[in-house]
Amino acid sequence: MPDERPRRYPPDLHTERLTLRPFTLVDAARVQRLAGDEAIARYTLNIPHPYEDGMAEAWIESHPDRFQAGESATFAITLREERLLIGAIGLTFAERHHRAEMGYWIAADRWGQGYGTEAARAVLRYAFAERGLHKVMATHLAPNVASGRVMLKIGMSQEGVQREHVLKNDRYEDLVLYGILREEWERQQGES
Ligand SMILES: CC(C)(COP(=O)(O)OP(=O)(O)OC[C@H]1O[C@@H](n2cnc3c(N)ncnc32)[C@H](O)[C@@H]1OP(=O)(O)O)[C@@H](O)C(=O)NCCC(=O)NCCS
Incomplete structure (x- = not known):
């Protein structure tokens, strides 16, 4: 009989150099250290800074319920070997x-x-091929040129700029919007 219980975790995704897998509590200390880096906080909107004790555990523990509720799917990016x-x-x-x-x-x-591009490509495939979505979007703060490059490299197009849309470190920053439609992704699969 097929198991019809709603899944608690997304599947592992494999690329040439990476495995994307669900987080576990074993990852918490390393998440706190890596995501707590000011270089990460500078350009992100939802990562706490300072990244205090317990925050990583709470974040990781929220993943199964959020996945099961259809709210989000979160993957740890790990080096495959x-x-x-x-x-x-x-x-x-x-x-x-x-x-x-x-x-x-x-x-x-x-x-x-x-690595960012490789992981983003794999998640795009998951979104379209496994979840059957119609569109995937992403946004970045205007000064975050590297993130914009990742979005372009995975085939997204820039859709607009929300001017002085977010207050970050006491500055109003532009937010740049990117997106890709399912049919565009499918066409790109045929071309590559
Ligand atoms: C954005 C981020 C995930 C990119 O990860 P990454 O593994 O370095 O990404 P990649 O190596 O796949 O690609 C980065 C691209 O940005 C380019 N880049 C990096 N810094 C740049 C800069 N200051 N100016 C112009 N291009 C830059 C790289 O040259 C590369 O593009 P290329 O392949 O055309 O040369 C990483 O920088 C990061 O985690 N930043 C902090 C958190 C963050 O910004 N998250 C996204 C929030 S929207």
């Missing part, structure tokens, strides 16, 4: 619209090696 945690990536679903918003961070000492 070393099994080392180097970042996080996730989708927040707007189920009614068959849409999700992607967010991610990579440990600062691993930047510029294509």
